[in-house]
Amino acid sequence: MPDVRTHEPDDHDNAYAGLLVNDVHWAFGTDFEDPLAGVDATVPDGVEPAALATYCLMLGDDALVMSQRIAEWCSNAPDLEEDIALSNIALDLLGQARLLLARAAAADGAQVPALPDGSPVPDEDRLAYFRDVAQFRNVRLAEVPNGDFAQTVTRILLFSTWRLALFEELSRSRDAVLAAVAAKGVKELTYHRDFAGRWFLTLARGTADSRRRLLAGLDELWPLWAELFETHDVERAASGAGVGVDPAGLTADVDAVLDQVLAASGVDRPDHGPLGGAHGRRGRDGHHTGALGSLLEEMQVVARAHPRGQW
Amino acid sequence: MTGQVSGEWPLYEVFVRGKRGLNHVHVGSLHAPDDQLALRHARDVYTRRNEGVSIWVVRSSAITASSPDEKDPLFAPSGDKVYRHPTFYEIPADVPHM
Numbered sequence: 397m398p399d400v401r402t403h404e405p406d407d408h409d410n411a412y413a414g415l416l417v418n419d420v421h422w423a424f425g426t427d428f429e430d431p432l433a434g435v436d437a438t439v440p441d442g443v444e445p446a447a448l449a450t451y452c453l454m455l456g457d458d459a460l461v462m463s464q465r466i467a468e469w470c471s472n473a474p475d476l477e478e479d480i481a482l483s484n485i486a487l488d489l490l491g492q493a494r495l496l497l498a499r500a501a502a503a504d505g506a507q508v509p510a511l512p513d514g515s516p517v518p519d520e521d522r523l524a525y526f527r528d529v530a531q532f533r534n535v536r537l538a539e540v541p542n543g544d545f546a547q548t549v550t551r552i553l554l555f556s557t558w559r560l561a562l563f564e565e566l567s568r569s570r571d572a573v574l575a576a577v578a579a580k581g582v583k584e585l586t587y588h589r590d591f592a593g594r595w596f597l598t599l600a601r602g603t604a605d606s607r608r609r610l611l612a613g614l615d616e617l618w619p620l621w622a623e624l625f626e627t628h629d630v631e632r633a634a635s636g637a638g639v640g641v642d643p644a645g646l647t648a649d650v651d652a653v654l655d656q657v658l659a660a661s662g663v664d665r666p667d668h669g670p671l672g673g674a675h676g677r678r679g680r681d682g683h684h685t686g687a688l689g690s691l692l693e694e695m696q697v698v699a700r701a702h703p704r705g706q707w
Numbered sequence: 708m709t710g711q712v713s714g715e716w717p718l719y720e721v722f723v724r725g726k727r728g729l730n731h732v733h734v735g736s737l738h739a740p741d742d743q744l745a746l747r748h749a750r751d752v753y754t755r756r757n758e759g760v761s762i763w764v765v766r767s768s769a770i771t772a773s774s775p776d777e778k779d780p781l782f783a784p785s786g787d788k789v790y791r792h793p794t795f796y797e798i799p800a801d802v803p804h805m
Contacts, residue, residue, distance in 0.1 A: 475716070477737050477748040484751050591747055598740060 449504035456496030457534035463489035525699035547613030553592035560585040600661035622670035628680040
């Protein structure tokens with residue numbers, strides 16, 4: 397990385413004095429050429445590369461699809477401040493998706509869609525833009541359409557509470573890349589959870605209208621909550637090999653955090669059951685709601701129209 | 708928004724201390740529903756390019772500001788008092804931030 401400086405070292409009265417000066421935050425995951433620069437991408441002993449790649453796609457697709465949904469708020473949020481906050485969260489998740497899809501491609505190139513010879517599209521973009529609905533492995537909580545702001549706050553609270561617990565454990569992965577991605581993501585997700593938790597509390601204790609909207613959003617998303625803790629065979633294998641996390645083991649920790657937010661907000665945990673799958677197949681198997689198809693159509697249309705495009 | 712909900716959030720002033728800064732510097736203002744969310748908004752709006760290590764927010768209504776009309780009585784009298792500036796002292800080379 398070139399040594400870029402924008403200020404004199406003794407510039408004390410400028411809040412922006414730290415801008416663009418190299419430090420650890422810029423060292424990993426921000427390289428525009430190679431997202432995995434600086435991390436050992438060797439697949440650990442005893443780990444099946446194809447299974448590791450599929451596991452990375454699961455976590456990467458969660459972030460990618462969630463990011464795309466949240467990004468729909470850009471220019472549509474209730475306030476300028478919320479617009480920026482939601483865009484920041486979407487960008488954090490997009491960064492996580494990029495690293496995880498790049499890790500999937502590095503572990504098993506066979507899962508990366510083929511493009512015309514000479515296409516400059518990098519592997520992580522091929523995975524994001526050239527796979528079809530049934531190849532996406534995200535949980536369905538990430539894909540259902542946006543409702544109002546209260547529903548989005550609720551979705552971010554549910555998603556980040558679960559993903560933070562997952563990443564805290566994943567930061568001890570035997571896979572150096574997954575451990576690094578998780579360690580970086582923990583800080584981001586801690587903020588997402590804090591942001592959503594505060595808004596959840598504010599809306600729950602705000603006006604009758606804000607509370608009604610929040611409860612409706614929670615009711616709508618609740619059937620998708622249980623799926624986050626259902627262990628897929630790929631997750632079980634990754635956990636057994638010491639590279640991944642078995643989500644079923646997160647239940648107690650995640651519930652404790654969520655119950656704390658619900659209690660502070662005076663909101664009861666909904667009691668209706670989970671949304672089923674088709675023949676037991678769920679998001680992790682590539683079985684999705686109709687909403688993912690239209691989301692991908694919008695997200696992928698430009699890249700697919702220009703398979704040799706350089707961005 | 709329904710009728711009884713006010714669309715107007717109070718205005719806050721934001722002060723950020725940079726990595727190498729000694730003091731918090733005013734960087735701008737924003738709207739927020741309460742103090743804690745004002746802090747989160749300030750983080751999102753004013754520190755997204757790695758600018759800060761500390762943030763203060765304060766309601767704009769809590770700030771008492773001098774008026775431009777008072778400029779002369781407040782500031783002009785100090786203009787010709789050169790003896791108030793410590794320019795007649797030697798400052799040792801190892802004293803920083805003077």
